[in-house]
Amino acid sequence: MLEQIVFASEVFANGLMAGVLYALVALGFVLIYKASGIFNFAQGVMALFAAMTLVGIQNGQIPFAHLINAIFGTHIHHFGWNVPSFAALILTVGVMILLAWAVQKFVFRHLVGQEPIILFMATIGLAYFLEGFADLMWNSEIKTLTFCLPGELCLPQGMNLAIDEAAYNAWGVGFFIDNLDISAAIVAIVLVVALVAFSQYTKQGRAMRAVADDHQAALSVGISLNFIWVLVWSLAGFVALVAGIMWGAKSGVQFSLSLIALKALPVLMLGGFTSIPGAIVGGLIIGVGEKMFEYCFGIGQCFGGIINLGGATENWFAYVLALVFLVFRPQGLFGEKIIERV
């Protein structure tokens, strides 16, 4: 019995950690949606692109090596040096800011005032472009990501022995939790606190909220819409980078990473498209929900195994939950209620 309870709480904790990662992706969506009303389908690909850029720079890969080799008949692929993680991180942030600027300059600046569906289509185009661009720039091999800050402070791998041992001493049953998941949770908390502080207490944060609220009024007090949009896309790029690092460290940097964006959709429907806390809570509910549902009904571990669906419920649980929310509470848990005044 005890063993079962511990196992269930293990599943629960794992769900929380997975939820944190979903929330990280959802957070990027919310930032852009709030400030510009654009539903950015490319957020997941941005995470992929950011992670690939980081790894590419770390490993001293030559960008566009395949293209250069094909055109000039050369055989180059690496510079032959390794860049420390921290320097690579700074450079990648620079690349993401550049990307934000380019997206604004070449795409959305020309679409100001268009229907939301057109903006959405543009982000789908952006997603495909970015995926191809990432492939061309850094090639499509699966890469492992190790990330170390100065002072040998690395993203940990493997299970947390201290917690396992403490649990064993207390209950006589080990407790498995991944070190990486714990770090992801801590990083996510820091990131959310920083984002909220930035948007509540700084001039640019206030300007960001102002633009989200009313374009005309924002212009009339001297806020440049373009600057704010570049800022928001940069922030979303940074969040994508963090999400990319965490997912990449967990399961390798590969193209399936862009699919995690799909899991962010149910998270957003639950939490509401305009709420930062909503993205977090939504992510946690989906993460825990799908793990616990799998545990209870997928493999029939609860209520004496009355319901046993035979597993693989994780693939669809989130979407069904989102569907239920769409029917009964379309604005999500924390979203703004849409009221049309007559």
Add this chain to the structure above:
Amino acid sequence: MSTQDSYVTDDGRTIGPTVMEMKNITLRFGGVKAITDISFDIREGEIRAIIGPNGAGKSSMLNVISGFYVPQEGEVWYKGAKRPPMRPYQVAQQGIARTFQNIALFEGMTVLDNVMTGRIRQMTTGLLGQAIWKGKAEREETENREAVERIIDFLEIQAIRKTPVGRLPYGLKKRVELARALAAEPSILLLDEPMAGMNVEEKEDMSRFILDMNDEFGTTIALIEHDMGVVMDLSDRVVVMDYGKKIGDGTPTEVRNNQAVIDAYLGVAHD
């Protein structure tokens, strides 16, 4: 009297030299001429009204001044220099604040936050300084906060400082919008129908605020208003527009006795 001379009004306020001059402004939307060849000036410290029947082009004129519309012909001179084509936010940064006829506030933010956005021009710390949030940025926030509190006191909206603007009634929203514009310490304050849709009492309050603002802070005000009585009481000089053309310009008394104005606008009242 040259336009560069200062003079003192009957009620003891000093009107300074010209701060803004519109020269032969023409604005077209496709084939429709909204404004045809209009020139007038705004002097420092005065209350300047633009009046005219519906569709006369008053709001278009205000949008030209605040940079929301760019006229096809004509020049805008501001503080002695010709203004190059500008985006609205750049005009705002130059010290021209405005309110809107149908109110443009940040509905999700509190009154205090709304008014604070008006101070963006005064807050010069860069992105990094703000993000790191130390020394200068903090001091700046405090100073601007004090200035904003003074304005909130002045417009008597202390009681609703922390209320989200979306929940406020219409009259108070108008006042918050005025507070935000005033917080920018503008060289020129543009008011687009500040009393539209208000009852008599609210109109009296608003008139008092406009006069006090002008008197205490020396704010230059250009306003559009429908209510003739209010305009005549408030303003130092009045521009009258009809069908996009200027048909009169002068003190309220002069305008009232101008035959073209009487015909176009006050025709009904004339016996």
